[in-house]
Amino acid sequence: MRSRSLGLTAALLSAALLLTGCGGGDEKKEPKADPTVESAVPDTWPLTGEELPEGKSAARNHPVLVAKIDNTSSASPQVGLGKADLVFEEMVEGRMTRLAAFFYSQLPKEVGPVRSMRGTDIDIVSPVDGILVTSGAAPITKDRLARAGVTFIEEGAEGFRRDPSRSQTYSVMADLKVLGKSKKVDEVRPDDYFVFGAPEDLPAGKPAKAFDVDFGNHTTSWSFANGSYVNETSLAGQGDEFPATNVLVIRVKASYAGYEDLANNRVYDSKFHGKGKAQLFHGGQVIDATWRKDGPNGALTLQAGGAELKVPVGRTWVELLPEEGSVALKR
Template sequence: MSFSKRSALPAALVALSLLLAGCGDDAAESKSADETSEAPAPEEPATWPLTGLPAAEGESVEQDHPVLVAKIDNSQSSAPQLGLGQADLVVEELVEGGTTRLAAFFYSQVPTDVGPVRSMRASDIGIVSPVDATVVTSGAAQVTIDRIKRASIPFFGEGSPGFYRKDGRYAPYNLFTDLSKVAAETEDGTDERPADYLPWGTVEDLPEGIPARTLSADFGNHTTNWAFQGGKYVNKNSYAAKGDRFQADSVLVLRVKVVDAGYTDPGGNFVPESKFEGKGTAQLFHGGKVIEGSWSKDKLSSAIALSTPEGELKVPAGKVWVELVPVDGNNGSVAFGK
């Protein structure tokens, strides 16, 4: 009897070991399945704040300088304008006499020759505040400087590093800047990405539009004309140097109220202020079509929100030219054609 008991014990131990091994395999398979199901999704590529475009491999969207906004003259006297081809985004605003000035935004690229650099307006507070930008300017009227300072907007003017007078041009259209030197002055050792300037999306996010291959933004004494050609919007009366034009993927027209800024220019013209807060109508031109909608900004420093009756309106990632056109009654108008 003792012999048969000793024989049975090892057999039982072998069976138990096989059972436990099988359970271990099941547990391992279960753990492996859990690990697979819980694997983190791949990270979305980092995008540039002023275009919504993904950064290339090795590029960082966090820079040790803020968004730089250069105020550039937009008249025949400014030709040829330099630097617009490397801007991320451009805002065209009304100034005195029904003419316009450009606020050119630079962040992903910082060119060495930008200009002609001209003065700030109170309108710039609502234009640059949403991304905590620094303004590059020739100066401003004291009343405007006081308001810019109260809004805590940094700015660099003539006499700052990078500014120079270009030979062969006459004042005040000969002031230019090496923007890389201005950027170096703003560095504080902290890399940070600004907020998105517009609600970025894709073409698939757009509602159905209506054909619009040409458009004209009339500011009173200046009209900016656009045509959709080769997948881009071409400024047909640009003052930019050949090969240095802004390549717009979209044109965003925002209708704004215009008020008297409270002073006149040397010629006696009242200085207008575009009220870039509150709400108004919007037209997004993209892909040869236009989508009608509205814009809103709770306050001057708020981000721009866009919508249609169907919901939020997102701008396809790319380079955008923003037209701040006065509403009807302020000598502004917009026309488009097929």
């Protein structure tokens, strides 16, 4: 039995060596990846879905810059909104609102008045690795942003200035061209903020020529005219208004941030991850929907009637509305 076992082992070893010799001793190599596959940068802007001229790329050597802009009467006139790609309106202290204006396709020389950050901004900027442009923040907020890996540039850096014609609190202005140069990155296009589509992709909605979005101590009023939504309560300078193709209302949970402002008003943070109800306003119609976003870095997805809801190409104003807020359609 032992001699038969040794003979069998020798035979198997010889066969293995023969096969190795036939293979030249090389391990099987994986086929080389085709460099043309999945390497092309989409020829659309990531925050609007708008097409670029043929041969142009949306990759830039600067990140998405997100300016925190005051949205009270003391901010008038707001500067730079006309060149923003995307705007979020979020609730802050006293149930007032503040804007997070996204700039990527254009970096204006002046935006403002620039104000402080909030914890809400983590969920807002993370999907595109946006860098916040801010006057500062409370220590508790800075700590939260640092732990979340969010980068910000605050007053004191080159590119900020004070406008002497404005009151002290509302005088911080920022030059995004200078700030963009200070944060140069490899030319990589950010991910799309929305799943973009065409108006004909939308399901049937109901008429919505005008509506109010009430945060509790601030109401933003919208009307539809000439193919876009007009912010009737905008504080932007004349000709510098944000041209909203879409208004997207996202219902979120807002909670006490753990501190008060200088006037002892509670500061609130909104939770822009998880899921909830939504409304998409486009073309004078409104579509009831639901939203989902898995964690701060997650992509936002919308559904209506059990199917994916795509945001029409164009500039979008997002109302990050607390659940206790209200939307009122006006006839």
